[in-house]
Amino acid sequence: MTVAPARGTPVIELTGVSKIYGEGEAQVQALRGIDLRIEAGEFVAVMGPSGSGKSTCMNILGCLDTPTSGTYRFFGVPVGELDADQRALLRRNYLGFVFQGFNLLSRTTALENVELPLIYRRVPAAERHARARRALAEVGLSGRESHVPSQLSGGQQQRVAIARAIVTNPHVLFADEPTGNLDTATSNEIMKLLTTLNEQRGITIAMVTHEPDIAAWTRRIVRFRDGLIESDEANVPVRGAH
């Protein structure tokens, strides 16, 4: 399976996407036909109260889930027509994930955690170590390679998770409440790091958050309500104000 990032093709294009969970009386319509385009190099915040459909939308964008109806094109490729293995390959080769709870493997060193996606990409050991070290250096964790998560602070753990997400040079980084478990100062450091990745490496970032302060770092804010997009507006990043 190849995905050719053609110039001018949006990275993400949702057209009339709906998602329905459950059956009969218990049926829940999480998304009610939304359209969304994200171009390469964007930094988008997705906001909305719980139950608004923002998490469902992010799962679909992250190729972890498929829409019930409508189409999702990733670089022009209709993701709804791919099977689970092909979607896994898409995640492996083009996507990176950062979670609220960091999701690092416990009792596993930072270096080995960062290497994990490279193992699934069958990268040879020497190259794997080198790339993982570089990624850790990029997030400012040089010298912490052999620390296990329990020896690292929350911010450091999230940096390891970010290093794990970017070690594969992904086209798109999905961040699900990346600062949800962190204090303000640490949150700002993480946001600074994400901004750098977006601006200097050109990685497209889509981030779910419910904190306006965090959303303010981005250049576009999409708000969800009741399974629909309520607003979608450009934002002038506010960064020095912290």
Added chain:
Amino acid sequence: MLWNAILLALREIRRNVLRSSLTILGIVIGVAAVITMVTIGEGATAKVQADIQKLGTNLLQVFRGQGFGGGGARVAAPPFTLEDVEAIETEITGVKAVAPASNTSAQAVYGNNNWSTQVTGTNDRFLEVRDWTLASGRNFSESELRAGAAVCLLGDTVKQELFGNQDPVGSNIRLQKVSCQVIGVLSPKGQSGFGQNQDDLVVVPLRMLQRRLAGHSDVNNIMVSAREGFSTEKVQADIERLLRERRRIRPGEENDFVVRDLKEITNAFTSSTRVLTALLGAVAAVSLVVGGVGIMNIMLVSVTERTREIGTRLAVGAMARDVLLQFLVEAVTLAMFGGLIGILLGLGAGALATGAFGVPFVLNPGIVLLSFVFSAAVGIVFGYFPARRAARLDPIEALRHE
């Protein structure tokens, strides 16, 4: 792909040493039990074989059976004669040596020491037939046999009881009332496969026993050794035919004697210990299966415990089959580790136990290999179900799992 799975599995095992050790405990105990049991069993078999070998190789023994007297009453069959012995030696091909034997018990006295023992009257072929050697002295001479001279060979036990560490050759002992010169000492043979002390005997010329100790001219049994390369079955059949003829047993009548092939007895003993070994091994194998269930149990718990981790792996690009393979390889690697440790423990315990029971330590590479392969198979069989469960997890659900 496989190499990756092994790498991930080894990391996982190392990450969780305690859980891994507990997981394999069942396999370790199972394999160790199988190896120990089989080692002890094989040792016992080897011991029985060696013991029976001590009686002599290719040995056939002819015993009197029971005949039929008037009115159908069973009476002791008539004894053999020296002519029978001679006939067997000259008329049957494949016979190496024939020794007649009559036994009686007697009190052996030397100085202040006396010892009640078994006296066997036989000829100079006895040593050859029984595959026995002299520790000192000499065998009977032709003239001593013919004359029934009062000379004797002492078994090791009798020598110890009467002479201690002295050399008895040349001394005279008394057997009942007969003074008898010691001309040789038999080398020790130890216990027979049937638990008898074979060294507790005095050997005298047959004629001496008949005339001066027993007071009859019977030959109670005949020992025959077959030549190397001749089938003992054939020699056995020939002896039976010859003796039926000489003892005038009509066709259709039962033999009033038996010819026993020591090999048959050996085989009977060997096969019964084999059966016992197999039985012990089978019982131990059950614990191996229980060990497999243990692996499955802990792997299932581990899948639940690691749900979020599996979700993370799926998110960063693992396919279902990567996860399946990882868990499967983890189970198999654990099981093989367990197998290896079990084999080492089992061999150690086997060596100790065989030492304690006084049987030889026999290493059976077949059973070692088999238990290793079996433990790997246990890993595959019992690891598959948890692994499939892990692979089928929905990544979203798995990521959300607390």
